[in-house]
Amino acid sequence: MRISTSYGRRTYALKCWRCGLELDTLSTNHTCSRCGEPLFAEVNLGEISRRGIESLVLRELKKVTLGEGRTPLIDHGRFLLKLEFLNPTGSFKDRGAALTISRALAASWRTVIEDSSGNAGIATAAYSARAGIKARIYAPADAPAGKLRLIKAFGAELRTVKTRDEAHKAALEDRSGVYVGHVVEPFFIEGIKDVALELVKSGSEFEVVVVPVASGTLFLGLYKGFKELVELGHIDEVPTLIPVEACGYSKLSRYLKSVSLACAEGERSVLADALRLTIVPRLQQIARAAGEVSPYVVTVGDEAIGESMRELYSMGLPVEPSCAAVYAAAKYVARDFSGRVVVPLTGSGLKYVPVPNELIDKYLF
Amino acid sequence: MRISTSYGRRTYALKCWRCGLELDTLSTNHTCSRCGEPLFAEVNLGEISRRGIESLVLRELKKVTLGEGRTPLIDHGRFLLKLEFLNPTGSFKDRGAALTISRALAASWRTVIEDSSGNAGIATAAYSARAGIKARIYAPADAPAGKLRLIKAFGAELRTVKTRDEAHKAALEDRSGVYVGHVVEPFFIEGIKDVALELVKSGSEFEVVVVPVASGTLFLGLYKGFKELVELGHIDEVPTLIPVEACGYSKLSRYLKSVSLACAEGERSVLADALRLTIVPRLQQIARAAGEVSPYVVTVGDEAIGESMRELYSMGLPVEPSCAAVYAAAKYVARDFSGRVVVPLTGSGLKYVPVPNELIDKYLF
Numbered sequence: 001m002r003i004s005t006s007y008g009r010r011t012y013a014l015k016c017w018r019c020g021l022e023l024d025t026l027s028t029n030h031t032c033s034r035c036g037e038p039l040f041a042e043v044n045l046g047e048i049s050r051r052g053i054e055s056l057v058l059r060e061l062k063k064v065t066l067g068e069g070r071t072p073l074i075d076h077g078r079f080l081l082k083l084e085f086l087n088p089t090g091s092f093k094d095r096g097a098a099l100t101i102s103r104a105l106a107a108s109w110r111t112v113i114e115d116s117s118g119n120a121g122i123a124t125a126a127y128s129a130r131a132g133i134k135a136r137i138y139a140p141a142d143a144p145a146g147k148l149r150l151i152k153a154f155g156a157e158l159r160t161v162k163t164r165d166e167a168h169k170a171a172l173e174d175r176s177g178v179y180v181g182h183v184v185e186p187f188f189i190e191g192i193k194d195v196a197l198e199l200v201k202s203g204s205e206f207e208v209v210v211v212p213v214a215s216g217t218l219f220l221g222l223y224k225g226f227k228e229l230v231e232l233g234h235i236d237e238v239p240t241l242i243p244v245e246a247c248g249y250s251k252l253s254r255y256l257k258s259v260s261l262a263c264a265e266g267e268r269s270v271l272a273d274a275l276r277l278t279i280v281p282r283l284q285q286i287a288r289a290a291g292e293v294s295p296y297v298v299t300v301g302d303e304a305i306g307e308s309m310r311e312l313y314s315m316g317l318p319v320e321p322s323c324a325a326v327y328a329a330a331k332y333v334a335r336d337f338s339g340r341v342v343v344p345l346t347g348s349g350l351k352y353v354p355v356p357n358e359l360i361d362k363y364l365f
Numbered sequence: 366m367r368i369s370t371s372y373g374r375r376t377y378a379l380k381c382w383r384c385g386l387e388l389d390t391l392s393t394n395h396t397c398s399r400c401g402e403p404l405f406a407e408v409n410l411g412e413i414s415r416r417g418i419e420s421l422v423l424r425e426l427k428k429v430t431l432g433e434g435r436t437p438l439i440d441h442g443r444f445l446l447k448l449e450f451l452n453p454t455g456s457f458k459d460r461g462a463a464l465t466i467s468r469a470l471a472a473s474w475r476t477v478i479e480d481s482s483g484n485a486g487i488a489t490a491a492y493s494a495r496a497g498i499k500a501r502i503y504a505p506a507d508a509p510a511g512k513l514r515l516i517k518a519f520g521a522e523l524r525t526v527k528t529r530d531e532a533h534k535a536a537l538e539d540r541s542g543v544y545v546g547h548v549v550e551p552f553f554i555e556g557i558k559d560v561a562l563e564l565v566k567s568g569s570e571f572e573v574v575v576v577p578v579a580s581g582t583l584f585l586g587l588y589k590g591f592k593e594l595v596e597l598g599h600i601d602e603v604p605t606l607i608p609v610e611a612c613g614y615s616k617l618s619r620y621l622k623s624v625s626l627a628c629a630e631g632e633r634s635v636l637a638d639a640l641r642l643t644i645v646p647r648l649q650q651i652a653r654a655a656g657e658v659s660p661y662v663v664t665v666g667d668e669a670i671g672e673s674m675r676e677l678y679s680m681g682l683p684v685e686p687s688c689a690a691v692y693a694a695a696k697y698v699a700r701d702f703s704g705r706v707v708v709p710l711t712g713s714g715l716k717y718v719p720v721p722n723e724l725i726d727k728y729l730f
Contacts, residue, residue, distance in 0.1 A: 066448075067439045125681075149718050153718050316453070
């Protein structure tokens with residue numbers, strides 16, 4: 001996919017990658033009014049370069065912060081573990097929420113609406129609280145109870161519906177605020193790009209990044225970040241990105257060679273609650289990017305997730321089950337590459353372990 | 366108090382601040398064999414200086430890491446909030462545990478023993494897991510259930526007794542491993558010094574730091590760190606440090622002018638579970654340092670802690686109750702100073718909020 005840098009004196013715009021339509025960044029549109037494609041925010045890379053590439057996001061865009069980003073990267077043999085669960089509310093979603101809510105503040109939106117399996121709802125609730133904006137979060141009733149409690153603790157209005165997909169539909173139908181759902185919000189992805197920059201700037205050599213995919217914000221954020229770093233002459237090429245999905249929730253196996261790890265016949269993952277999404281508005285974009293940089297997708301079942309989670313705790317890392325799926329995939333992927341494998345550990349286990357849970361406790365205790 | 370830098374070619378040693386006795390750093394002693402004073406680790410500041418003061422700890426001391434430190438510092442009006450709850454296991458104790466367990470690894474200790482109200486036990490369990498060392502943690506049975514579950518999730522052996530003080534006594538009596546309790550361990554304090562360095566290096570001006578005090582590791586770590594930065598010529602003087610204690614658990618009010626915030630008659634705080642310690646081996650050292658840099662101590666009651674916790678969540682910050690006590694104190698302290706006030710937010714609320722709790726829920730929901 002081509003990304004354009006020709007904004008002249010303008011520093012950023014909303015843009016359709018398919019038809020090239022440009023919209024003002026304060027537009028409430030998240031999809032192209034001409035062709036329906038979810039939009040991207042695009043920054044003037046010349047301006048980024050002029051400032052010494054401290055960030056792939058212009059500082060003036062970030063009006064709301066809780067100190068997200070610059071997470072630790074630690075060595076573990078063949079793996080480089082990027083501890084994204086140490087963002088302020090315990091997941092990488094904080095990076096996206098910071099920019100999303102910054103835009104909401106700049107545009108004087110008074111109520112924002114989000115749908116989430118948990119982490120993005122928590123992030124949106126916390127950053128909205130920080131900005132003094134009202135947040136309404138739609139979530140599935142079977143999301144981890146601890147996550148739902150955290151959404152409410154930040155003062156957001158929580159509306160639970162039956163499934164993750166119903167949450168998405170209900171949020172889209174709610175007209176009493178501005179929909180900023182991370183599954184389509186352009187600035188959410190924009191906020192995530194700096195994961196790519198931080199990996200490159202760390203100076204650690206790596207060949208491949210394994211990436212959990214539900215709505216694809218991390219995958220597209222990394223892809224866009226690495227693409228921009230290529231355009232800026234910082235790296236030669238986008239590294240290999242291997243998408244990871246949960247058994248029973250694979251959308252990419254239609255488009256890519258698929259490797260299944262411990263998926264039982266007909267299994268639908270329960271442990272990987274953050275990956276249980278079937279409506280993916282950016283699916284075509286993810287598939288197109290994956291077509292360029294991904295040799296295959298890995299789907300992981302609960303037995304492998306549980307074992308991998310146990311291993312991560314035995315390494316001192318309090319992660320959530322969904323990102324244990326990514327570590328399980330990484331161990332498979334490492335056999336196919338000679339270079340080091342980056343493993344983003346995306347969500348905190350502190351939202352889970354304090355609450356007794358038969359399925360999780362089976363592996364941890 | 367005088368701190369010495371005269372180690373010649375030696376880079377560090379264990380030292381008694383009272384009588385000057387020096388011991389090898391791999392000694393299992395934590396108190397002076399001559400006068401009973403808890404020891405400090407002392408580093409060769411000339412060597413620190415020669416390396417450009419990247420850290421107040423020599424890199425080669427840190428053999429075990431989970432990416433602790435370099436936590437965000439965010440602006441909030443008169444306050445600078447240091448987000449120590451974003452350390453790997455959710456508290457500032459990770460900084461101390463990293464160095465403590467590094468020493469255990471260097472000394473080939475196979476089992477370490479710790480006593481804790483929760484966070485230090487979690488940190489010791491996680492870093493021991495990372496190092497492949499067996500950990501046994503003594504904790505009070507009424508510690509937050511989520512914290513006790515986390516200690517076990519990292520594979521440590523948890524032994525619960527009736528009170529925090531009994532946990533300390535039982536740990537000291539356990540001879541089947543090396544006692545590394547943070548309440549006396551010299552390297553634990555050594556690991557915390559970099560909070561002072563990070564504050565100074567941030568470039569943000571501040572006049573005073575409010576500091577929660579239970580066993581005093583953060584207070585003494587900051588004091589020692591700032592002292593060393595003065596010796597290194599990085600700052601002119603140690604900033605004012607205001608200790609904060611919980612109602613019913615004040616040890617410093619015997620030594621300092623005391624300000625009480627919402628302490629009911631005879632109140633013993635329940636919310637500030639991390640501050641409920643009465644046996645404080647380093648109390649004389651804390652009192653002496655406070656005599657130099659603290660005009661008064663603030664004690665905070667549960668009503669003020671609860672209200673302050675509610676306020677922090679409404680700012681998007683998921684903290685634990687004990688560090689809400691510090692923010693409550695900071696709001697009082699700000700009236701006495703014209704400069705900015707640093708507020709270390711020391712523990713994560715993600716260990717609490719997922720679990721229903723009548724006392725906490727009253728303030729958050």
